[in-house]
Amino acid sequence: MKLQLALDLVNIPQAIEVVSQVAEHVDVVEIGTPVVINEGLRAVKELKEAFPNVTVLADLKIMDAAGYEVSQAAAAGADIVTILAVAEDESIKGAVAEAKKQNKQILVDMIAVKDIKARAIELDEFGVDYICVHTGYDLQAVGKNSFEDLKAIKSVVKNAKTAVAGGIKLDTLPEVIAAQPDLVIVGGGITGQDNLSETAAKFKELIVQG
Numbered sequence: 001m002k003l004q005l006a007l008d009l010v011n012i013p014q015a016i017e018v019v020s021q022v023a024e025h026v027d028v029v030e031i032g033t034p035v036v037i038n039e040g041l042r043a044v045k046e047l048k049e050a051f052p053n054v055t056v057l058a059d060l061k062i063m064d065a066a067g068y069e070v071s072q073a074a075a076a077g078a079d080i081v082t083i084l085a086v087a088e089d090e091s092i093k094g095a096v097a098e099a100k101k102q103n104k105q106i107l108v109d110m111i112a113v114k115d116i117k118a119r120a121i122e123l124d125e126f127g128v129d130y131i132c133v134h135t136g137y138d139l140q141a142v143g144k145n146s147f148e149d150l151k152a153i154k155s156v157v158k159n160a161k162t163a164v165a166g167g168i169k170l171d172t173l174p175e176v177i178a179a180q181p182d183l184v185i186v187g188g189g190i191t192g193q194d195n196l197s198e199t200a201a202k203f204k205e206l207i208v209q210g
């Protein structure tokens with residue numbers, strides 16, 4: 001089980017500063033969608049240049065022109081690129097094909113999918129690397145989480161790795177760990193705390209204990 005730190009509400013210098021504090025405790029650093037919207041793929045490029053050994057996920061949440069967008073993220077240095085599960089099957093297949101060509105990985109974000117199990121079964125056949133259940137900010141705000149959805153995909157996914165994101169905090173981490181995802185994605189649960197390094201270390205310790 002790995003830990004991904006999501007950076008959503010920062011600019012590039014702030015992202016680099018946060019990573020310098022927590023890099024030793026996290027396995028993947030995500031350049032979040034708001035950062036990509038504000039700063040462009042330059043954020044991925046500059047983070048990768050600052051930390052060449054860090055695995056970087058570009059949270060593009062691709063919906064169309066998938067092969068092209070994956071190729072651009074790869075050129076900027078991304079190791080993993082996200083696409084939305086609600087995108088067309090052709091887009092998902094295009095993203096997977098381009099990622100394979102570039103020796104990169106695809107994480108599919110299940111945000112807003114209604115029939116989680118049925119879509120996860122289809123995505124698993126397309127050769128995606130990760131299937132991620134995700135409660136976005138707007139549903140977190142009305143008290144939702146993805147813990148039941150995680151159990152649902154774990155019961156049907158045979159090939160892809162599983163991931164979970166959305167409002168995970170230290171107090172809810174044990175429930176997440178119990179479902180044994182391959183990747184736990186945490187943003188505000190780390191970046192919203194006073195001591196980033198100490199908090200990231202606690203997340204990592206619990207995750208390693210499994």
Ligand SMILES: O=C([C@H](O)CO)[C@H](O)[C@H](O)COP(=O)(O)O
Pocket residue numbers: 006007008030032033034059135136137165166167168185186187188189
């Ligand atoms: O993907 C995300 C969200 O849609 C905003 O871009 C976040 O990175 C994801 O939800 C993890 O962040 P937290 O919910 O703050 O843990």
